[in-house]
Amino acid sequence: MKDVAARAGVGLKTVSRVVNSEPGVTQETERRVQEAITALGFRRNDSARVLRKGRTSTVGLVLEDLADPFYAPLNRAVEEVARAHGALLINGSSAEDPERERELALAFCARRVDGLIVIPAGHDHRYLEPEIAAGVATVFVDRPAGRIAADAVLSDNHGGARAGVAHLIAHGHRRIGFIGDRPRIHTAGERLRGYHAAMADAGLPVSDAWVSLGPTTPERVRAEAERMLSGEHPVTAFFTGNNRVTVTILRVITQLPRPVALVGFDDLELADLLSPGVTVVAQDAARLGRTAAELLFRRLDGAEDTPRSVELPTRLIVRGSGELPPVEG
Amino acid sequence: MKDVAARAGVGLKTVSRVVNSEPGVTQETERRVQEAITALGFRRNDSARVLRKGRTSTVGLVLEDLADPFYAPLNRAVEEVARAHGALLINGSSAEDPERERELALAFCARRVDGLIVIPAGHDHRYLEPEIAAGVATVFVDRPAGRIAADAVLSDNHGGARAGVAHLIAHGHRRIGFIGDRPRIHTAGERLRGYHAAMADAGLPVSDAWVSLGPTTPERVRAEAERMLSGEHPVTAFFTGNNRVTVTILRVITQLPRPVALVGFDDLELADLLSPGVTVVAQDAARLGRTAAELLFRRLDGAEDTPRSVELPTRLIVRGSGELPPVEG
DNA sequence: CTGAAAGCGCTTACAG
DNA sequence: CTGAAAGCGCTTACAG
Known part of the structure; x- marks a missing residue:
C-alpha cells in the first residue's frame, strides 16, 4: 500500500479510500491509484484490516x-x-x-x-x-x-421418533427394535425417549433386547439387528436412529426371506426408489x-x-x- | 497482552513466549503469566500474529x-x-x-x-x-x-466414460443415450468424448438425438430422457454424466414398463440396494x-x-x- | 478533496 | 532468563 501510494504520488489514506471505494477521491486520482495497484500487483491484506477494524x-x-x-x-x-x-x-x-x-x-x-x-x-x-x-x-x-x-x-427429535414408532404400532407392530447412536449424543437420547413414549402411549411393554444404543458402525448395527431378528420372539419392525443406521439396516433386511418393517430417522437420497420405499422421519x-x-x-x-x-x-x-x-x- | 504483561509484572515478550510455549521462561514466571491470562480472559489475536508472521x-x-x-x-x-x-x-x-x-x-x-x-x-x-x-x-x-x-x-473422465459405454455395448446395446452436464464444464466434455470413443471403438453410429448436454435439473433431464425413449428407434440404454443425472434417470426408468439399461458416472450411496443395483463408473x-x-x-x-x-x-x-x-x- | 500521525496486537531482532 | 524498540499493513481521527 505504501508502494502504491508512492507510485501514484498520493498519500496512504487516499489509496485506502480507493481500495475501499470510499467517497472523496477525484476520478483522476482514482485512476492513477488503480493504475499503480495493477502495476504493482497490490493485494490488500485483510489481517491488517481486521486488526484495526475489530x-x-x-x-x-x-x-x-x-x-x-x-x-x-x-x-x-x-x-x-x-x-x-x-x-x-x-x-x-x-x-x-x-x-x-x-x-x-x-x-x-x-x-x-x-x-x-x-x-x-x-x-x-x-x-x-x-x-x-x-x-x-x-x-x-x-x-x-x-x-x-x-x-x-x-x-423435534422426541416428537419425531414418537410419531415414527407410533406409525409402526398403528400398522400392527408390537415388537419394535430401536438401534441408535451412543446415548451420550443428545439426539440419540431424545429419539430413544420418543420410542419409549410411543410404546407407553400404546400400553406396550419394551424388552431390553429390542433397544441398542452405541457406535453406528456397520458391524455393530448389523450384529445387533441380527440378534434382534433371531430367537423366539424376534422384532417385526425397526425404528432406526439416524441415516447411517438406516442404511445398514436396509442392507440387513433386504437379505431376509421375510419382510421386516422399517421407519428411519433422517431422509435418504434414493429412499423413494427402493422397493418398498423407505418410510422416514425427515429433518430439514x-x-x-x-x-x-x-x-x-x-x-x-x-x-x-x-x-x-x-x-x-x-x-x-x-x-x-x-x-x-x-x-x- | 499488554495488560497481561502489566498484571504479571513482566515484559511483553515474556507473555509472547508463554503463549507460544517457547523455551526460556522460569516456571515461576510462567505461572504468574498464566494466572494473569486466566484472570483477564486473555485470547491471543491471530490477526496480529499473521500480520507479523506472514x-x-x-x-x-x-x-x-x-x-x-x-x-x-x-x-x-x-x-x-x-x-x-x-x-x-x-x-x-x-x-x-x-x-x-x-x-x-x-x-x-x-x-x-x-x-x-x-x-x-x-x-x-x-x-x-x-x-x-x-x-x-x-x-x-x-x-x-x-x-x-x-x-x-x-x-480419468474420458477413460471412465469410455469403459462405461463399452460395458453397455458389450451387453448388446447399440442405441445408447448420453445425458450430461453443460458442455462448458470440462468433465462433461471429457465424458462425452469417452462416449464417442467407445461407440467409435465398436464401429457404431451415433445419432444426435441420443446425446444431450445441458443443465442437470430434473425437468430437463426427464424431458430429454422421455424424448430419447420415444419414437421409432428409442435408446435401449443410458449412460448418465453425473450423480444428479443418474438419480433423475432412475426415477424415469423405474416407471417404464420395459427395462432400460443404465450405467452412471459417479457412485450413489444406496446404488447396491436398488433392484437392479446401479452399475456405475465411480470416482474416488x-x-x-x-x-x-x-x-x-x-x-x-x-x-x-x-x-x-x-x-x-x-x-x-x-x-x-x-x-x-x-x-x- | 487529501494526507501525516498514531495505533490495532502481535513477533522479530537485538541487547543485556 | 528477560525486555525495550521497531515494524507487520492497514484504519481512525484529525487537520488542512
Whole structure:
C-alpha cells in the first residue's frame, strides 16, 4: 500500500479510500491509484484490516463430519446466509470428539470469527465463556449447549421418533427394535425417549433386547439387528436412529426371506426408489442451518435478549417400508 | 497482552513466549503469566500474529456446492490433510458461477490463505496470477485451470466414460443415450468424448438425438430422457454424466414398463440396494481431495518443480443395471 | 478533496 | 532468563 501510494504520488489514506471505494477521491486520482495497484500487483491484506477494524466478517462452523450427507446441506445453508451478510465461512469436523470440537472452536475464536455455530460433540462448553464474554456470538445447532446458556436450534427429535414408532404400532407392530447412536449424543437420547413414549402411549411393554444404543458402525448395527431378528420372539419392525443406521439396516433386511418393517430417522437420497420405499422421519437440515445462521446474525446486529431455543418440526414421509404388516419370524 | 504483561509484572515478550510455549521462561514466571491470562480472559489475536508472521496456516477451498454428495467427501479429505499440517480450512460454493468462484478465491487470498484449492467454475484463471506470483500455492481439482499453468488433480473422465459405454455395448446395446452436464464444464466434455470413443471403438453410429448436454435439473433431464425413449428407434440404454443425472434417470426408468439399461458416472450411496443395483463408473472423491491437498502442502514445503497434472483412475462397479440386455421399445 | 500521525496486537531482532 | 524498540499493513481521527 505504501508502494502504491508512492507510485501514484498520493498519500496512504487516499489509496485506502480507493481500495475501499470510499467517497472523496477525484476520478483522476482514482485512476492513477488503480493504475499503480495493477502495476504493482497490490493485494490488500485483510489481517491488517481486521486488526484495526475489530470485525472479521467471518463465521466459524464446527460440525461433526463435513462429508456426512445429513450435515452437508446444513453446511451449505449456513454458507448462504453468511454470504448474504458478506461473511465468509471457516469450518471443521469434530469427528464426534469433544476435544477436537474444543480445539476447532477456540482456533476459530483466535482468528476472531464474529460468530460461531457449533454442532457440539461434548457436553461442557464453559470453555467458550471467555469468548462469549468477549463478544463472539454463539449458536448451537442440532444439539444443545452444555453447562452454558446459549442459543440453540434443534429438531423435534422426541416428537419425531414418537410419531415414527407410533406409525409402526398403528400398522400392527408390537415388537419394535430401536438401534441408535451412543446415548451420550443428545439426539440419540431424545429419539430413544420418543420410542419409549410411543410404546407407553400404546400400553406396550419394551424388552431390553429390542433397544441398542452405541457406535453406528456397520458391524455393530448389523450384529445387533441380527440378534434382534433371531430367537423366539424376534422384532417385526425397526425404528432406526439416524441415516447411517438406516442404511445398514436396509442392507440387513433386504437379505431376509421375510419382510421386516422399517421407519428411519433422517431422509435418504434414493429412499423413494427402493422397493418398498423407505418410510422416514425427515429433518430439514438446510432449515436447521439457515435458522441458526439467521439467529447468529441477529445477535451480531445487536439483539441482546436472553438465549433462546428454537425447535423445528420433523415430518413423517410414508413410502412403504413403514406400512408393512408384522410377519412372525 | 499488554495488560497481561502489566498484571504479571513482566515484559511483553515474556507473555509472547508463554503463549507460544517457547523455551526460556522460569516456571515461576510462567505461572504468574498464566494466572494473569486466566484472570483477564486473555485470547491471543491471530490477526496480529499473521500480520507479523506472514503465514496464516489456513487453506482455502472453492468448490461447486458444499452440499453435493460428490464434493462433500472431497471437502472432508482436504480438511483432514490440512489438519494434519496444522492448518484450518475456509471454504465456499461457487454454484457453478465463474464470477462467484473468482470472488471467493480472491476473498480467501485477501485473508492471506497459504494455499488455495479450486474446483473451477470458470475457464480463465489469470485473475490468480498476482496471487500465485505473491506465493499463494494453488492446486486445481476435478477440472483443470484455464489460461494459467497450475497443478491439477483430475479423474480419468474420458477413460471412465469410455469403459462405461463399452460395458453397455458389450451387453448388446447399440442405441445408447448420453445425458450430461453443460458442455462448458470440462468433465462433461471429457465424458462425452469417452462416449464417442467407445461407440467409435465398436464401429457404431451415433445419432444426435441420443446425446444431450445441458443443465442437470430434473425437468430437463426427464424431458430429454422421455424424448430419447420415444419414437421409432428409442435408446435401449443410458449412460448418465453425473450423480444428479443418474438419480433423475432412475426415477424415469423405474416407471417404464420395459427395462432400460443404465450405467452412471459417479457412485450413489444406496446404488447396491436398488433392484437392479446401479452399475456405475465411480470416482474416488476423497482421494481427489487428499491428493490435491498433499500436492498443495508439498508446494508449501518448498517444492518448486513445474506444475503437474495428476490423473486418478475410475472404477467400473457392476451391479445389474448395466448388464440388462437391450429390449426394443 | 487529501494526507501525516498514531495505533490495532502481535513477533522479530537485538541487547543485556 | 528477560525486555525495550521497531515494524507487520492497514484504519481512525484529525487537520488542512
